[in-house]
Amino acid sequence: MTYQAYLDGISAGVIKLSHTQKLQLAWELCCRLSPLYQTFQDKENWGNSSLLAHVRNAAENFLAGQTNQSLPAEAEIEKITPDTEDFGSTLGSHALDTAISHIYLSRLCTYDSPEALISILSICFDVLDRFEQQFTGISDAKFTNAEMEWQFTVLSKRTEDKDFTLSYVVESDEIIHAALKEYE
Numbered sequence: 001m002t003y004q005a006y007l008d009g010i011s012a013g014v015i016k017l018s019h020t021q022k023l024q025l026a027w028e029l030c031c032r033l034s035p036l037y038q039t040f041q042d043k044e045n046w047g048n049s050s051l052l053a054h055v056r057n058a059a060e061n062f063l064a065g066q067t068n069q070s071l072p073a074e075a076e077i078e079k080i081t082p083d084t085e086d087f088g089s090t091l092g093s094h095a096l097d098t099a100i101s102h103i104y105l106s107r108l109c110t111y112d113s114p115e116a117l118i119s120i121l122s123i124c125f126d127v128l129d130r131f132e133q134q135f136t137g138i139s140d141a142k143f144t145n146a147e148m149e150w151q152f153t154v155l156s157k158r159t160e161d162k163d164f165t166l167s168y169v170v171e172s173d174e175i176i177h178a179a180l181k182e183y184e
Contacts, residue, residue, distance in 0.1 A: 013155025019112035027059040033098040040095035048080040055102045
């Protein structure tokens, strides 16, 4: 599958979701990415993972029906988004992706945006692809293919079953956890 076909596929799935379903999936994906930022912050002694946690907490409260949540301004999140040229490891790229995902999550708390969720899904794919290339040397794209399949399954099930609850512990997360150990 080409990357464009992948993007077309997730776009077709995302537009079928309600705003609440988009927000829930975005929140779950940001929870999935958050250890990357925390590891970056611990290693580089730079960043503010608690600000990203505030965004996730606000999103979780929005999902619980508490719509009067305060969100950090995008400019605040941008201030804690690393410039990859300032840091020597690929962790900077992962932290940048994680922070950007939280900007999109914040937007979804404010308004319905299929583009925001599509961006977060593609960031997850890109992060996994980067890990796969860096740490496994696998050329058959085992983990990125697993990620694509998982994303398509989640989007399909969410569209079919309004009560579907995602478990974001998936096979492809193994590579994220293995890669994070490389930074310890």
